[in-house]
Amino acid sequence: MTSILELTLPLELENLEVVYHHVATAIQGVSLKVQPSSIVTLLGTNGAGKTTTLRAISGFLGADNAQIVGGRVLFNGRPVTGRRPHELVRRGLVLVPERDKVFETLTVQENLRALVPGWLAWRAGDRPRVRLDQVFEYFPLLADRRRQLAGYLSGGERQMLALATALLCRPAVLLVDELSLGLAPAVIERLMILVARLRDELGLAVLLVEQNAGAALAVADYGYVMEHGRIVYDGPRDRLLAHADVREFYLGVGHRAGRKSYTDVKQYRRRRRWF
Amino acid sequence: MARGGGYFKTTYAADLALVDTRLRRRALAAFVVALLVLPRVASPFILDLVAQTALAAIGALALNLLTGLAGQVSLGHAGFIAAGAFTTGVLIENGVRSPLVALPAAAVVGAVLGIVVGIPALRLKGLYLALGTLALHHVVLYACAEFQNHWGANTGVSIPPPAIGPWVLKGAVAWYYTLTLAAALVLALSVNLRRSRAGRAWMAIRDREIAAESVGIDVARYKVLAFVWSSAITAVAGGLFAYHRAFVSVEAFGFFLAVEYIAMIIIGGLGSALGAVLGAAFVTLLPHGLDALVAGLRLSGGAAYYLFPLKFGAFGLLMAVFLLFEPQGLVGIWRRVRNWFALWPLRYRPLRSAS
Amino acid sequence: MTQVLATTVVVASLYALLAAGYVLVYRATRVLNLAQGDMMTLGGYFLFLVATSVPGQPVRAIAGAAALSALSGFLIYRLLMRPMAGHPIFAAVLVTVTLGILLRAAIVLVYTDRIRHPLGLLGLANPARPLIGGAVVSTFDLFTVGAAAALFAALFLFLRFSPLGIQMRAAGEKPLLASQRGINFHLVFALSWALAGFAGALAGSLYASNVRLDPSLGVLGLKAFAVALVGGLDSLGGVIPGALIVALVEVLSVRYGDPLLADVSPFLCLLAMLLVRPWGLFGTKEELERV
Structure with a gap:
């Protein structure tokens, strides 16, 4: 019985491989699993391939002349590799992008109304309906500013609006790209707690792509570490938090003399040769 | 060696x-x-076609300097041509017949017009610039039309063949040599401009204006310079056009002419001198090619009527096809062919796709 | 004096109908559709086509022409403009120029370049109507003003309050984000082209009934883009003052200048606007940087 449940994960990547401009391999053999009602974080530095992974999942590679050349993306057990972005959204695979995340010339209210629940209902299936007042309950700040143009919102407020509009798309899986980017630590903490509430109260599965490992691991259930386009380490939150290399290179605690970068660490070199 | x-x-x-x-x-x-x-070896008709191509190539090369190299879109190219042609016409109406005066005068008028357009154009980019130049084209044409009315010749003004002393430029062969030589000179000029400091500055501005500014390029100066060079050369082409046609009339310089020149540099391949020449040849010869095709088909009497819209439509269709499927133009095709031969028997093969 | 005002309002209404097409397409896709004038001509010929098959039924004829034009706007986006996604905007603008050439060639091929008057086929007359103050306009002049007012009111309500209208604005601002929110932006863009075709058909039908129909009506479209720019390319509300200004200048230069000057006056307005305030009366300044 449990094995059947395991088969229909909300989101699963199998050996995904993406190539830019026909020649440059960006990610190679990336496999990861997102369990229902959990937050999974994908950690890595700049250029590790996190954003490429997200784009591969959400169907946005075409614009950059990139291609999925191997592997597949399974959403609720069904392969969705290469589907068009808006179709994926209507099936419940919703992305909160890194930049350009709100419509600046529209008011907050219009930003939310552009995604009228009724409009998306026809493919929503049995996913729970998200109402506007529910959204305002999570993000009370937005209710106060509903008549303002979204272009006048601050960074944190924009991120909230982006999460709110994503919620109105009735996600089954929420993909979040760099939630913490350019925000103050206190704001990041509040947002992370909000994401955790969404997981607990709406049963969302969240894939949280982050550079800020500390903030992400504070709420995540499971984590993957990505370097040079490959997953080099993964494990439950506590194991990652205890891992010496993760502590040193991603959390900035602990120090081993003479090692400037993760590439100097033997274990990583060996792993790279193995793949 | x-x-x-x-x-x-x-x-x-x-x-x-x-x-x-x-x-x-x-x-x-x-x-x-x-x-x-x-x-x-060739008939006067063929020579005339080559001469027309050369004339078009001058204009296309000038537009290529502005649009292809400096990245400043202009829909007002026909206006500059008209300015050159009408400068010649006005001078001749006033008794100045020597092309040695008329052509430099056209160049000066073109250069001044270039400054007049170039300075306000500094505030504008892309689409807005295209619209501004298009509006300017209409204003120049309006001025020309007022001139034409002023002469009392509503249909236009005829221009005598250019003469320097006893030597009169007449006949297909003489025109062929003159225009081909002029085109060759402009070609050499534009290829050399591309390699000059100005040419490099233009390309930098085209690719990213802010980056160009941050490496110390005086963007304003070089943009205006691009307008001045382009419009001066274009106005000379306009003067030659007036002499070659032996007739100047506003009707010849409509919006469609501007579109034709843009088509030349697009079909030829934006930013390439060779492309401008190829495009000029293509656009100039296309209507004649279609004529020959229709003549070869020997269609019945009514067909002649449809010839004009068909030519017009074929032109639009070809331009659309190039824009949609071959944005690099004829030069792009030429480069691919060349690379194919250069790489043979090897071929660049992209990685296998998932589908 | 009242005649000048009346004529200005009538001319402005026609320009506003045309400029609405520019602004709709521009706001959605950031492409300036230089073929809008020829789409208007196409609308006029659709009217002629429908009126020939069902003579004497003006309402059906105009509705049919509008529907056909909207459909052709949709198809134009699907066949010509959508493949241009990802190309430079200027290339897309040039495609609209070629579209104008193709439309004009097609019209001449089918209908020749004879001047037509579809009014007789509609079974309507176009009597002059005196207004208060001594001004005289034709009946279809009044229809034009009414159509422009109705279209703008409808567009305002649609874009401000309807979900689809909001989606259209959203997709116009950030197509990528729109598709991340489940909006099929290609469909929305095609819809804006269809609306532009519809507005063009209204202008074309009314002008064809009021004045005449010939393949070179598209020139009017070039004047109307001056209107769109004076008002601000991305502002639908700006079209109305823009149209009034351009029409007033044109009417005055017909009266006090000569017809040549009148023809060029919209472009003089445009140039003046570009010098003083390039983003237009009601446009946003950031728009200048986007293209």
Whole structure:
């Protein structure tokens, strides 16, 4: 019985491989699993391939002349590799992008109304309906500013609006790209707690792509570490938090003399040769 | 003497050379010889076609400087041509008949007009610039139309053949040599401009204006300079056009002419001098080619009526096809063919896709 | 004096109908549709086509022409403009120029370049109507003003309050984000082209009934883009003052200048606007940087 449940994960990547401009391999053999009602974080530095992974999942590679050349993306057990972005959204695979995340010339209210629940209902299936007042309950700040143009919102407020509009798309899986980017630590903490509430109260599965490992691991259930386009380490939150290399290179605690970068660490070199 | 392959250069001289490999030198020499010999073998009609192509190539090369190199879109090219043609016409109406005066005067008028357009154009970019130049085209045409009315000649003004002293430029062969030579000079000028400080500055501005500014390029100055060069050359082309047609009239310089010139540099390949020449040849010869095709088909009487819209439509269709499927233009096709031969038997093969 | 005002309002209404097409397409796709004038001509010929098959039924004829034009706007986006996604905007603008050439060639091929008057086929007359103050306009002049007012009111309500209208604005601002929110932006863009075709058909039908129909009506479209720019390319509300200004200048230069000057006056307005305030009366300044 449990094995059947395991088969229909909300989101699963199998050996995904993406190539830019026909020649440059960006990610190679990336496999990861997102369990229902959990937050999974994908950690890595700049250029590790996190954003490429997200784009591969959400169907946005075409614009950059990139291609999925191997592997597949399974959403609720069904392969969705290469589907068009808006179709994926209507099936419940919703992305909160890194930049350009709100419509600046529209008011907050219009930003939310552009995604009228009724409009998306026809493919929503049995996913729970998200109402506007529910959204305002999570993000009370937005209710106060509903008549303002979204272009006048601050960074944190924009991120909230982006999460709110994503919620109105009735996600089954929420993909979040760099939630913490350019925000103050206190704001990041509040947002992370909000994401955790969404997981607990709406049963969302969240894939949280982050550079800020500390903030992400504070709420995540499971984590993957990505370097040079490959997953080099993964494990439950506590194991990652205890891992010496993760502590040193991603959390900035602990120090081993003479090692400037993760590439100097033997274990990583060996792993790279193995793949 | 090193025999360069064109890729690895061992001396500064080789780097500076316009024609860098032996094959290219030979091809160029063969082309020049062919152009010189052509009048002996070809009919006056063919010579006239080549002369028209050369004339169009001058205008296209000038537009290519502005749009292809400096990235400043202009829909007002026909206005500059009209300005040159009407400068010549006005001078002739006032008794100045020598082309040695008229053509430089056209160049000066063009340059001044270039400054007049170029300075306000500094505030505008892309689409807005295109609209501004288009509006300017209409204003120039309006001025020309007022001139034309002023002469009392509503249909236009005829221009006598240009004469320098006793020597009169007349006949297909003389025009052929003159216009081909002029086109060759403009070609050499534009290729050299591209390699100059100004040319490099233009390309930097085209690719990213802010980056160009941050490496110390005076963006305003070079943008205006691009307008001045382009419009001066274009106005000279307009003067030559007036002499060659022996007639000046506003009707010849409509919006469609501007579109034709843009089509030349798009179909030829934006930013390339060779492309401008190829595009000029293509656009000039296309209507004649269609004429020949229809004549060959020997359609019945009514067909002649449909010829004009068909030509018009074929022109639009070809331009659309190039924009949609071959944005690099004829030069892009030429480069692919060349690379195919250069790489043969190997071929660049992209990685296998998932589907 | 009242005649000048009346004529200005009538001319402005026609320009506003045309400029609405520019602004709709521009706001959605950031492409300036230089073929809008020829789409208007196409609308006029659709009217002629429908009126020939069902003579004497003006309402059906105009509705049919509008529907056909909207459909052709949709198809134009699907066949010509959508493949241009990802190309430079200027290339897309040039495609609209070629579209104008193709439309004009097609019209001449089918209908020749004879001047037509579809009014007779509609079974309507176009009597002059005196207004208060001594001004005289034709009946279809009044229809034009009414159509422009109705279209703008409808567009305002649609874009401000309807979900689809909001989606259209959203997709116009950030197509990528729109598709991340489940909006099929290609469909929305095609819809804006269809609306532009519809507005063009209204202008074309009314002008064809009021004045005449010939393949070179598209020139009017070039004047109307001056209107769109004076008002601000991305502002639908700006079209109305823009149209009034351009029409007033044109009417005055017909009266006090000569017809040549009148023809060029919209472009003089445009140039003046570009010098003083390039983003237009009601446009946003950031728009200048986007293209």
